[in-house]
Amino acid sequence: MAQQTTSAALDGAAEPPILIIGSGSTGLALAQGLRKAGIKCTVFEKRTSLAQERDWNMGLHWGAPILKTLMPEEWWSRIQSLQVDPHVPTKEEDTLTFVHGTTGEPLAAFTFGPFYRLRRSKLREFLSEGLGIEYDKCLQDISYAEDNQSVTAHFTDGTTATGRLLVGADGARSTIRPLLLGPEQAAVKRLPYTATFIQRKFPTEQALYLRKFHPLFLACAHPDNHFAFFGMQDAADADDPSSWTFFFYISWHSSLEEQDATAHWTDAQRLTQQKEFGKKFVDPWKSALEWTPDDARVWYLGLTDWDPGQEGHRWDNHSGLITMVGDAVHPMTYQRGQGLNHSITDAGKLLDVLVKINEGGDRKELIEKFEDAMIARAGEEVRTGTANTMMLHDWDRVMQSPVFTKGLRKNH
Known part of the structure; x- marks a missing residue:
């Protein structure tokens, strides 16, 4: 029986679309840029909708001007509504402070801006507007036309989609990379x-107390070689502090053997461990963990990376028919807040290339140049980010960590 084909397939003489695998922020930002440029594309998402069990927030700063260019001009005025606290206007410049984990004294502070702290779910919903997204499409295989003019995605439901170029934007656990x-x-x-990680609401009095330590977020290093973060996730109602959701964690050095040995731990065990760590911390961490019920849900995650510049990591792009962007190609640790900015930069740079290809430019040459530049830029950040994570969990070296020496500025 002939394989069923999705709506993104070739249709007679119609121009085949760009295929984007993954509806994360990177893939959707690229799709919006293509839509703005009048280039047809289709986004494929393995989930049945944009909804997800977990939500988190991300820092957007030096990548913000690029994101602005990828969407209709009038949309940018809505960026405030995507923030963890949409009621607090974004400052042109802001000072972010890192504190000592046992004394609360400032360790370092740096001023820059504007800085946007965006909820991932809101950003994805915003960037999905007006796009063609096909859900419940789990990629299984990829094939290439003999004439090198098209690429076909094969999905586990038996359907296929053929396009003139395929972009892998399916995250750190990418299906395309393998x-x-x-x-x-x-x-x-x-x-x-x-x-x-813990996301939690607190009664009004407790919420007001916890919020007074920071406007958006606060970070600290602890002499016990721990690092911690505390911030807002959702300030639903400015006048009702009990509606605010806080987002906080303590991270630590944990060998792979320890991670494997505790892989079966329950939420209660994870939270108990955090509460023990928290006893040695200053507020807001100490009180927030004391006030978190023992049966609260938590989210545990071991840190990972993948360096696209490492030997053996250069992929065959099949004469420019396939490429990757965002966490699919450079997943990095998060303590320096660079991931979203590099991913949005990928989308902006690739859009420029796709416009040139659409105008008749050499696809193979243009995609090769794009990938080389992306690998050099983001690969350096992967290495910097991992070095930063190591130093933040080593009290003797914490002040030499990139986040303390460079702040959130991008590498040059």
Whole structure:
């Protein structure tokens, strides 16, 4: 029986679309840029909708001007509504402070801006507007036309989609990366660091107390070689502090052996561990963990990275028919707040290339140049980010960490 074809397939003489695998922020930002440029594309998402069990927030700063160019001009005025606290106007410049984990004294502070702290779910919903997204499409394989003029995505439901170029934007656990490199080379590198994340609402009095320590977020390093973060996730109602959701974690050095040995731990065990760590911290961490019920849900995650500049990590792009962007190609640790900015930069740079290809430019040459530049830029950040994570969990070196010496500025 002939394989069923999705709506993105070739249709007679119609111009085949760009295929984007993954509806994360990167893939959607690229799709909006293509839509703005009048280039047809279709986004494929393995989930049944944009909804997800977990939500988190991300820092957008030096990547903001690029994101602005990818969307209709009138949309940018809505960026405030995507913030963790949409009621507090974004400042042109802001000062972010890192504190000592046992005394609360400032360790470092740097001023820059504007700085946007965006909820991931809101950003994805915003960037999905007006796009063609096909859900419940889990990629299984990729094939290439003999004439090198088209690429076909094969999904687990038996359908296919054919386009003139395929972009992998399917995140750190990418399906496309192993298809291009094999499972061993494509596997993320597990790092000996981990964290347990908590999202929690508190009664009004407690919420007001916790919020007074920071406007958006606060970070600290602890002499016990721990690092911690505390911030807003959602300030639903400015006049009702009990509606505010806080987002906080303590991270620590954890060998791969320890991670494997505790892989079966329950939420209660994870939270108990965080509460023990928290006893040695200053507020807001100490009180927030004391006030968190023992049966609260938590989210545990070991840190990983994948360096696209590492030997053996260069993929065959099949004469420019396939490429990758965002966390699919450079997943990095998060303590320096660079991931979203590099991913949005990928989308902006690739859009420029796709416009040139659409105008008749050499696809193979343009995609090669795009990938080389992306690998150099973001690969350096992957390495910087991992070095930063190591130093933040080593009290003797914490002040030499990139986040303290460079702040959130991008590498040059």
